[in-house]
Amino acid sequence: MNNINNKQQILEGSRAIALTIKNIRPAVISAYPITPQTHIVEDLAKFKADGQADYEYVRAESEFAAASIVLGASATGVRAYSATSSQGLLLMAEVIYNIAGMRLPIVMTCANRAVSAPINIWNDQQDVMAVRDTGWILLFAENHQEAVNQHVMAFKIAEQLKLPIMINVDGFIMTHTYEPVTIPSAEQIKKYLPDYKPTSGQFLDPANPVTLGALATPAHYMEIRQELHEDLLNSLKVIDSEYKKYNSSVILERSASGAIGSRIDNGFFEYIGPKKPDTILIAMGSVIGTIKNTVGKSNKIGLLKIKCFRPFPADEILKIIKPAKNIAVIDKSISLGAIGTLASEIKTIAQGKTNANISSFIVGLGGRDITKEIIKKIIKQAGKKSDRAIFVGKA
Amino acid sequence: MQIVVKPSTTTINKTGSWRTNRPKFLHDKCTACSICPRVCPEGIIYQTKKTNTTGKKYFECDLTYCKGCGLCAIECPFKAVEMGLDEK
Numbered sequence: 001m002n003n004i005n006n007k008q009q010i011l012e013g014s015r016a017i018a019l020t021i022k023n024i025r026p027a028v029i030s031a032y033p034i035t036p037q038t039h040i041v042e043d044l045a046k047f048k049a050d051g052q053a054d055y056e057y058v059r060a061e062s063e064f065a066a067a068s069i070v071l072g073a074s075a076t077g078v079r080a081y082s083a084t085s086s087q088g089l090l091l092m093a094e095v096i097y098n099i100a101g102m103r104l105p106i107v108m109t110c111a112n113r114a115v116s117a118p119i120n121i122w123n124d125q126q127d128v129m130a131v132r133d134t135g136w137i138l139l140f141a142e143n144h145q146e147a148v149n150q151h152v153m154a155f156k157i158a159e160q161l162k163l164p165i166m167i168n169v170d171g172f173i174m175t176h177t178y179e180p181v182t183i184p185s186a187e188q189i190k191k192y193l194p195d196y197k198p199t200s201g202q203f204l205d206p207a208n209p210v211t212l213g214a215l216a217t218p219a220h221y222m223e224i225r226q227e228l229h230e231d232l233l234n235s236l237k238v239i240d241s242e243y244k245k246y247n248s249s250v251i252l253e254r255s256a257s258g259a260i261g262s263r264i265d266n267g268f269f270e271y272i273g274p275k276k277p278d279t280i281l282i283a284m285g286s287v288i289g290t291i292k293n294t295v296g297k298s299n300k301i302g303l304l305k306i307k308c309f310r311p312f313p314a315d316e317i318l319k320i321i322k323p324a325k326n327i328a329v330i331d332k333s334i335s336l337g338a339i340g341t342l343a344s345e346i347k348t349i350a351q352g353k354t355n356a357n358i359s360s361f362i363v364g365l366g367g368r369d370i371t372k373e374i375i376k377k378i379i380k381q382a383g384k385k386s387d388r389a390i391f392v393g394k395a
Numbered sequence: 396m397q398i399v400v401k402p403s404t405t406t407i408n409k410t411g412s413w414r415t416n417r418p419k420f421l422h423d424k425c426t427a428c429s430i431c432p433r434v435c436p437e438g439i440i441y442q443t444k445k446t447n448t449t450g451k452k453y454f455e456c457d458l459t460y461c462k463g464c465g466l467c468a469i470e471c472p473f474k475a476v477e478m479g480l481d482e483k
Binding site: 102103201202203209210211212213214215216217219220223224227 | 396398399400401402404405408410
């Protein structure tokens with residue numbers, strides 16, 4: 001458990017992220033305000049207006065423009081940041097693909113929110129799943145401290161690998177709540193994350209003209225996409241090693257674990273529970289806190305928190321889930337007409353490797369509260385075979 | 396694979412393979428009026444140094460890049476360009 005120490009502050013999640021970004025010192029920030037991301041970019045705009053930050057804060061007329069502005073900034077070889085949510089992310093979609101395809105190391109926060117219609121501003125994770133296949137590294141944070149840590153690591157990973165990274169934080173549940181959190185200072189961050197130096201000849205420079213994002217005919221396109229796919233898979237090693245480096249070099253509080261039995265913690269996931277559990281619950285984001293509280297001390301139930309959704313750490317996850325009899329995947333998103341998004345990933349990697357009964361539970365869409373009773377109901381149902389997504393809206 | 400490239404390197408893309416129709420330049424009908432290179436969207440029609448039966452330095456095109464749009468054939472006032480199926 002975290003003990004409050006004098007380095008910790010009680011901060012709103014959005015403010016914690018904004019303070020971290022200020023200390024990371026990007027050169028350009030551009031964003032368009034959208035609930036529930038608003039507080040992050042309001043804070044960043046205010047730091048600039050108050051003379052506390054030296055980045056360019058470029059106001060945009062839409063999320064499409066904001067994403068394009070950070071794309072352009074990053075293409076000139078500087079560190080760039082943005083944040084969005086829901087409909088804003090969807091409006092950015094075309095540029096999201098371009099950022100990954102042009103291998104620009106942009107870091108963006110997505111305050112996860114439901115998508116229209118019907119219009120709904122509350123939390124679930126359907127928005128990010130719409131850009132699941134774009135070539136971005138997708139990280140999910142459980143609490144404020146984890147979000148802060150992931151933002152610092154993200155710039156290091158992105159700039160090494162020329163891959164963009166999206167940090168997903170549950171809208172309202174994280175962006176608008178207060179928790180004790182330690183913000184690494186600019187000096188601490190600088191030791192871990194050196195200034196960004198783009199590869200020579202790989203960025204827009206009037207003295208050395210180059211073309212980024214040029215036409216690729218059928219003769220080359222496929223190899224370029226394959227390379228992006230392989231680089232994304234290979235980034236797993238870096239994601240894990242940076243997690244270890246960060247936790248050993250930047251002096252920070254680890255997120256509260258409430259660990260019972262064995263605990264495995266790496267850059268990809270955190271597993272808490274017995275080595276041979278009857279049932280494993282798998283989820284992403286802030287709902288993990290509720291599940292930890294529900295499961296408590298159990299020698300039958302394990303909990304797997306996925307932090308890294310793209311690339312998907314298939315081999316590592318398989319090792320954890322293999323001994324389980326039942327696997328209950330808890331999604332705040334669904335591929336309509338199929339099953340939960342995370343559930344289909346788990347089914348894919350389990351194919352032929354485990355006989356476990358894997359079921360897909362859909363919870364919390366559009367901000368529906370996820371209670372301990374709902375989690376208990378899922379644990380009860382986990383043993384029943386079902387190939388269909390099971391909506392658990394009420395206990 | 397290199398995805399950041401120098402300007403003018405797109406000539407690596409031999410767009411002639413996109414073609415279904417190809418122009419045939421009828422050299423003896425050519426009056427060297429220079430309309431065809433002006434309408435060619437690819438900029439690949441050029442004047443040769445060779446003379447035809449009427450003493451004009453006739454025009455030709457680079458089939459490596461010609462996409463077969465047929466604008467040269469439509470615009471030629473002397474019907475000196477004929478389009479035909481490009482059978483490979």
